[in-house]
Amino acid sequence: MALDRIEILLEKYFEAETSIAEEKELKDYFTSSDVAPSLEKYKPLFGFAVHSKQEQFSSAPFDFQHRHSATIPLSNIKRKSAVWLLVAASVLVLLGLGLFTFNYYNQQKSEDYGTNNDPEIAFRETQKALSMISESVNKGIGSISYLNEFEQSKNRIFKK
Incomplete structure (x- = not known):
């Protein structure tokens, strides 16, 4: 009977329909020693939740003598990563400004603005x-002549 209840609770759990009490019941079952062989594959899933609650982190320096200790120097990591983040951001800003300046001045140098020193060539280009x-302009004037014809036709029809 308990096995059937656990299987029903598992189905509800995977469909996210369990209550907190039902999830606690599943965790208690899977952390106990009498888990059914057919449900052994779910044991790590619920065992992890219990094991992760027992882990703790402290800001004490890492002890190289006792490698099994779970202390990690969090404060040093935060400071070092913040410094590296600032350095990386500064480098990116300087690189961006340098590329912008380089492209801006190269673009100005490459623009000719159509100037010419020979008067005959300048005259032909003009x-x-x-x-x-x-x-x-002639194309535009041709289009206006069609508009004038349209205006005259409209005035004939509607007679002002």
Whole structure:
């Protein structure tokens, strides 16, 4: 009968429907010595929870003589990691500023702005640019003529 109850509780546990009392019952069962052979595979799952409650960490320095002790120097780890984090952040900021400055000045040097020292070449380039502008303006004027025709047709229909 107890085995059936444990199996039902396991199903509820894996579907996250157990209460705290039912979970305690499962932990008590799996930490006891009389676990059914078919349920042995779940023993580490519930045994871990009990074992992890017994572990403690302290801020005392690590004792190399007694390697079985579970003390870890937490305060030194925090300070060292904070220092390394600050150093890494500083390096990244400086690297970013350096790359930005390098790219900015290289881009300014590479831009020519269309300047030319030979007057004849400058004149031809100016003519090309004005020709392109003239073509664009002429296309726009052609579109306006269609609008004028539309306006005249609208005025005929609606007679002001």
